[in-house]
Amino acid sequence: MEIENLDMLRDLDSLFLGKNKITKLQNMDTLSNLTVLSVQSNRLLKIDGLQSLVNLRELYLSDNGIQVLEGLENNTKLTTLDVASNRIKRIQNIRHLTELQEFWMNDNLVDNWADLEELSGAKGLQTVYLERNPLQKDNQYRRKIMLALPSIRQIDATFVRF
DSSP, rough: OOOOOOOTTOOOOOOESSSSSOOOOOSEEEEEEEEOEEEEOOOOOOOOOTTOOOTTOEEEEOOSSOOOOOOOOOOOTTTEOOOSSSOOOOOSTTTTTTTOOOOOOOSSSSOGGGGGGGTTTTTTTEEOOOTTTTHHHHHHHHHHHHHHHHTOOOEEEEEOOO
16 A cells, blocks of 8 residues: 555644555655654555655654664654564664654564664663563663663663662
């Protein structure tokens, strides 16, 4: 299914397209005022087509088939990024998302602790979901996240105690 007929909706600020069998993010160039985009539970394999969405603050891409975290170069205002339940192996290409507060990447294939460095620029990062990734098998899972991301207040569904 294609995303179409949005060109007249220039003032649209939120768009929810979950469960629509969408295979590609396209035809959204005129939606520069969009702040929330949800395309959960579709058939996306790649993150692209978001270049003109420079005011995007919340992006929900969970439950797709995305393999690489990419295509977010112009989305520097993101505060929430949900890429849970995909096929992503690396946390990469998001170091520039310095306003990020919520990062949901549970149920993926991340196994490299060094990848957490990609989140170090997000000084206001409060919540990270990484459960059900190979990383979680490490006995020091929570401790390593707290050391790598000092601003974190919640890991998965549990608040951090100081």
